[in-house]
Amino acid sequence: MAPYQPSADWQFEVPTTGTKRLPPAAALDTATTVGGRQGYDDTALGHFGTGLKAASLSHADSLTVISRTKRSPSTGRRWLTARAQADFSCDIVDPGYCQDLVDRYDGVIQWQGTIVRWDRVRAFETITTGQADRYLNDAIEKLETHLGLYLHRFLARDGFNIDIVVEDVRTKEELDHRGVEPIDPFGYRVPGRAGYPRTYTAPVEGVGGVALTAHIWPPKSPLVSFRGIGPLAERQGFYIYRNDRLVQAGGWNSTRSPEGHLALARIAVDLPSAPNDVFSLTVKKDGVTVTPAFARGLEQAVDATGHAFAAYAQEAALTYREAARRATEPQRKAVLPAGKGIDPKLRRTLRDELPELVGEDPIAFRWDSLPSAAFFELDREQREVRLNREYRQVLNGGRRGGLNDAPVIKSMLYLMVNEIFQKEQVRAVHTDNVALWNSVLVTAARCEMER
Numbered sequence: 001m002a003p004y005q006p007s008a009d010w011q012f013e014v015p016t017t018g019t020k021r022l023p024p025a026a027a028l029d030t031a032t033t034v035g036g037r038q039g040y041d042d043t044a045l046g047h048f049g050t051g052l053k054a055a056s057l058s059h060a061d062s063l064t065v066i067s068r069t070k071r072s073p074s075t076g077r078r079w080l081t082a083r084a085q086a087d088f089s090c091d092i093v094d095p096g097y098c099q100d101l102v103d104r105y106d107g108v109i110q111w112q113g114t115i116v117r118w119d120r121v122r123a124f125e126t127i128t129t130g131q132a133d134r135y136l137n138d139a140i141e142k143l144e145t146h147l148g149l150y151l152h153r154f155l156a157r158d159g160f161n162i163d164i165v166v167e168d169v170r171t172k173e174e175l176d177h178r179g180v181e182p183i184d185p186f187g188y189r190v191p192g193r194a195g196y197p198r199t200y201t202a203p204v205e206g207v208g209g210v211a212l213t214a215h216i217w218p219p220k221s222p223l224v225s226f227r228g229i230g231p232l233a234e235r236q237g238f239y240i241y242r243n244d245r246l247v248q249a250g251g252w253n254s255t256r257s258p259e260g261h262l263a264l265a266r267i268a269v270d271l272p273s274a275p276n277d278v279f280s281l282t283v284k285k286d287g288v289t290v291t292p293a294f295a296r297g298l299e300q301a302v303d304a305t306g307h308a309f310a311a312y313a314q315e316a317a318l319t320y321r322e323a324a325r326r327a328t329e330p331q332r333k334a335v336l337p338a339g340k341g342i343d344p345k346l347r348r349t350l351r352d353e354l355p356e357l358v359g360e361d362p363i364a365f366r367w368d369s370l371p372s373a374a375f376f377e378l379d380r381e382q383r384e385v386r387l388n389r390e391y392r393q394v395l396n397g398g399r400r401g402g403l404n405d406a407p408v409i410k411s412m413l414y415l416m417v418n419e420i421f422q423k424e425q426v427r428a429v430h431t432d433n434v435a436l437w438n439s440v441l442v443t444a445a446r447c448e449m450e451r
Contacts, residue, residue, distance in 0.1 A: 052065075052116070053079060054284075055284075056079070056116070056118055057079065057081045059118060059121060059122060059123065060081075060118035060119060060120055060121045060122065061080065061081045061082070061119060061120035061122070062078060062079070062080050062081070062118065062119035062120055063078065063079040063116070063117070063118060064076060064077070064078045064079075064093060064115075064116075064117040064118075064119065065077055065078075065114065065115070065116055065117075066093060066098045066101055066102065066114065066115045066117070067112075067113070067114040067115070068098075068102055068112060068113065069111075069112045070111045070112055073095065073098075073099070074095065074098035074099045074101075074102045075093075075095070075098060076092070076093025076094075076095075076097070076098040077090050077091065077092065077093060078090055078091040078092075078093055079091075101115055101117070102115065123139075134361060136166055136176070137176075137339065137340075137361075137362065140164050140166070140176065140178065143164060144164060144178060144180050144181075144344075145183065145224075145228065145229060147162055147180045148180050148181055148182055148183035149183045149185065149225075149229050149246060149249060150245060150246040150247075150249070151180075151182075151245065151246070152182035152183050152184050152185070152246065153182075153241070153244040153245070153246075154244060154245070155180060155181065155182035156182045156184070161179065161180075162179070162180040163177065163178065163179050163180070164176070164177070164178045164180065165177045165178075174403055175340070176340050176403070177402070177403045177404065178344045179344050179345075180344070181344055181345060181348050183224060183225045183228070183229060184225050185225055185226075185229065185235070185239050185246075185249065185266060186215050186225075186239075186266060186268060187223065187225045188215075188217055188218055188221060188223065188225075188226070189218075190218055191215065191216060191217075191218065192216040192217050192218040192219055192264050192316075192319050193216040193315060193316075193319045196214065196215055196216045196315075197213050197214060197215045197216075198213075198214050198303045198307060198312070199211055199212065199213045199214075199303055199304075200212040200213075200214060200301040200302060200303045200307075200309040200312070201301060201302065201303070202294070202297035202298050202300065202301035202309065203297050203300055203301075204278055204293050204294055204296075204297035205278075205293045205296065205297070206276055206277055206278050206293055207272055207276050207278050207279075207293075208272075210269065210272070210294075210297060211269070211270065212267050212268075212269055212298075212301060212309060213267065213268040213269075214265070214266075214267045214309070214312045215265075215266045215267070215268070216264050216265060216315065216316045216319050217263075217264040217265075217266065218264075219264060219319060219320060219322075219323030219324075220323060222352055222353065222354075222355070223352045224348060224351045224352055228351060229249065230249070230250070232263040233258050233260065233263070234250050234251070234258070235249060235250040235266070236250055236252075236258055236259075236262045236263055236264075236265050236266065237250045237251045237252040237253075237258065237262075237265065237266070237267065238250070238251060238252065238253060238267050238269055239266055239267065239268050239269065240269045240270075240271060240279075240288045241268065241269065241270045241271065242270075242271045242281065242285075243273075247271075247281060247285050247286065247287065247288060248286070248287045248288050250266070251287070253288065253289075253290045253294065254290070254295070255294070255295045255298055256313070259317070260320075261316075261317035261320045261321060262313060262316055262317055262320070263320060264316050264319055264320050265312070265313060265316035265317075267312075271288070277291065278290060278291050278293050278294055279294070298310075331355075332353070332354055332355060333354075333355075334354070334355040334356060334357045335350075335354045335355070335356060335357065335418045335422075336356070336357055336360050336361070336362060336363050336383070336418055336421055336422060337350075337351070337356045337357070337360065337362040337363070338350050338351075338362055338363060338414055339361075339362025339363055339364040339365075339383075340362070340364040340365070340366070340403070341364050341365030341366055341385075341403060341404060341410065342365060342404060342407070342410055342411070342414065343404040343407045344404070346407050346410075346411055350411075350414070357422075361383050362383070363383055363384070363385060363414060363417070363418065363421055364382075364383065364384050364385070365384070365385045365386075365387060365410050365413075365414075366384060366385075366386060366387070367386070367387050367388075367389045367392055367401070368386040368387070368388070368389060369388075369389055369390075370386065370387075370388040370389070370390070371388075372388075372390060372442070373438070373442060374388055374438055374442070375387070375388055375391065375437070375438045375441035375442045375445060376388065376413060376437075376438065376441070378417060378420065378421070378434065380420075380421060380426070383421055385410075385413055385414075385417060387406070387409075387410075388442075391442075391445040391449075392405075392406070394445055394448045394449050395409055395445070409441075413437075416433075416437060417434075420433075420434070
């Protein structure tokens, strides 16, 4: 196995922090072995020993894993798709390159951690000229939603963070930076029906009592955690967790068929930690298969008061039908989505509160050199709001600016100019409004500078 240094073409890197039980070299040899045997504990997310390799090489031509601990230097291994098709050997990565890459993530990786890197990501090669920004935005949106949903319990904890950063490999300029927010599929503010959520216990043969926490969502919820994670027909049913990681987001596991009237019904289930013959993970760990013993257990499930699980679906359907009979509620006008330059938490709130126009490019914000008399300018062709860099420091209270800074002024401008960006032609009234807003905002910024 010869030392190897990855190229810089079409790469994708994920740095993580964590503690290794084995020295990096021994742990990496196991991790990069197909079906590598290791002692998974009861709380481990790994299971089959194939996920990292199969998932990576299905998307990229090269997988590189680099790791270090407090007591061991940085070590790396590399898999090639071409090599995997011929034999099961991998390369040892040059130690100097390993350390350089770890140093690049100084602050994220401190005493110990691991970097997983993909080279020659095949999807990137399909991007047509001029479409890179749109492709990256769509890809990041999907990745942000997937990670936010399936890892929402982890993301809700202090000290666990995932950031998605887009960087120009030539200039090292940070083009986009989003912190992934948890998307809790049970994160409504008020339940859709009094008395819920309820926790039922299903006696499952071969397993014992299985807890089912049944929720009824409020009807017509605009929240991303309800409408933004996929078709409602596919998102009703069981949400199954293994060691706090969501492995199935909806579906009835052949215990019943999906129905439109059950769109509000979601049930949280934590898989038993002990091995059993009733629940089985799919190889991709994106679903669970069950035996008929689970369906028999559901028929007998009751909560602490004796309320039967069989009545839960009826009450969820009744809640849906009652809402459908009510008078139509006021509908907010659809808007262009918020894009780069707006804090991820703010984007999430905007998505929750306002319906978005499908298939439209987002409105982005960036700082630029503008005349002193202009607080902002609109670039309709690029769909950008350009803010005057002269007033940046005062808006940030003297703090160092970042890509997603000044959220208050950006959110106000987003709401004010959204309609202008939607128009095919800008009317005189819109031009006059922009001039008015600029005059007031410039005066306000100068007043703040004088203070």
